[in-house]
Amino acid sequence: MVLATYIIPRILFVSVKKDLVLPSLTSKKGRLRVPRLGGVSLFPILVISLGVTVVTLLMGSQTDVIDSETDETFVQYMFAMAGLTTMYLLGAMDDLLGVSVKSKLFIEILAALLIPLSGLWFNDLHGLLGIYEVPPFFGIPLTVFTVLYITNAIPMLDDVDGLASGLSMIAFSVLGFVAYLGGQPLVMVICTAMVGMLMPFFFRNVMTPHIGWRNIYLGDTGSLTIGYVLSFVVLMLSRLGGTRLPEGIIMVCFGTLLMPMFDVLRVAVTRLINHRHILKHDQNHIHHRLMQGGMSPMGVLSTILLLTLFFVILNIVGVWLDWNLSILLITDLTLWAVSQVVISYYKNKNRDY
Numbered sequence: 001m002v003l004a005t006y007i008i009p010r011i012l013f014v015s016v017k018k019d020l021v022l023p024s025l026t027s028k029k030g031r032l033r034v035p036r037l038g039g040v041s042l043f044p045i046l047v048i049s050l051g052v053t054v055v056t057l058l059m060g061s062q063t064d065v066i067d068s069e070t071d072e073t074f075v076q077y078m079f080a081m082a083g084l085t086t087m088y089l090l091g092a093m094d095d096l097l098g099v100s101v102k103s104k105l106f107i108e109i110l111a112a113l114l115i116p117l118s119g120l121w122f123n124d125l126h127g128l129l130g131i132y133e134v135p136p137f138f139g140i141p142l143t144v145f146t147v148l149y150i151t152n153a154i155p156m157l158d159d160v161d162g163l164a165s166g167l168s169m170i171a172f173s174v175l176g177f178v179a180y181l182g183g184q185p186l187v188m189v190i191c192t193a194m195v196g197m198l199m200p201f202f203f204r205n206v207m208t209p210h211i212g213w214r215n216i217y218l219g220d221t222g223s224l225t226i227g228y229v230l231s232f233v234v235l236m237l238s239r240l241g242g243t244r245l246p247e248g249i250i251m252v253c254f255g256t257l258l259m260p261m262f263d264v265l266r267v268a269v270t271r272l273i274n275h276r277h278i279l280k281h282d283q284n285h286i287h288h289r290l291m292q293g294g295m296s297p298m299g300v301l302s303t304i305l306l307l308t309l310f311f312v313i314l315n316i317v318g319v320w321l322d323w324n325l326s327i328l329l330i331t332d333l334t335l336w337a338v339s340q341v342v343i344s345y346y347k348n349k350n351r352d353y
Helices: 002-017 038-059 073-094 101-117 136-157 164-179 186-210 219-239 249-253 258-273 286-292 297-318 325-352
Strands: 022-023 033-035 125-126 132-133
Touching: 002 033, 002 186, 002 325, 022 125, 038 073, 038 186, 038 219, 073 101, 073 219, 073 258, 101 136, 101 219, 125 249, 125 325, 132 286, 136 164, 136 258, 164 186, 164 249, 164 258, 186 219, 186 297, 219 249, 249 297, 258 297, 258 325, 286 297, 286 325, 297 325
Parallel strands: none
Antiparallel strands: 022 033, 125 132
């Protein structure tokens, strides 16, 4: 948090001086120009925070943070670090120069492949949709798809001030607590570091109208970094279901990301139905729809974060009460669909008005 607070103003200065800015979606007529390089700070801050914390604990003879790690998990961390570096560099290149969709997707697939190649892949869905053990020929492609799905869901949120950072902070907070319960101190340190470095972004973007500071976008650099770390942590913790954690912990982990994941699915289906390119940007994401319904940017932020918290609590309670995971997923989908009907109603009402 301290590092991010120190670095962000320097990034703002360079971004403005080099004209690396974008128009704001939430300001009137888009006249406010927002620096888009905030995310370049995330990867180095994560490496520094994680490294300093682990070394400090080891120097104090507190080896709990690595005692639970095996040769297998060490390989997983190293491959994930390689993939994260790739995503970070891809995001930075896209923010600075622009990258074609095909090239971007190809590099993302290579980075996503590193996770199952390390031995971390979906080998058990713990009864979700009636599926338990998963063979490699299905589990590995499913893992790659999941990494790509989560990684690309986060950038969709970077239009509304505080939304990407706020939702990610909720997700990392819940996942950090799950890591603590599952005896994964290193994962917990990663989640804690991510929460700490996202706090200044959230505070700056949400409080800007009141304190006169300049907003800052995470950009593709930050969004891809956050998404990749989230996907890795979710996979790590989901694998603990039935051993160190309850069978249904997979739903708790993914419950932190249901809002962006369901929204990306809805947008993709809508584009296919309307015969539009599935990767072409439009104004049909949930935050766009809420604003089209007459809601203020702060109202949009509050609504989506509250809905996220609702789904997190629902999935925790469902797993605690030992609900069938398929029924829990159907419940999530049904309630989410109801929320979309309500949003559509107010959107159409505001348009007619």
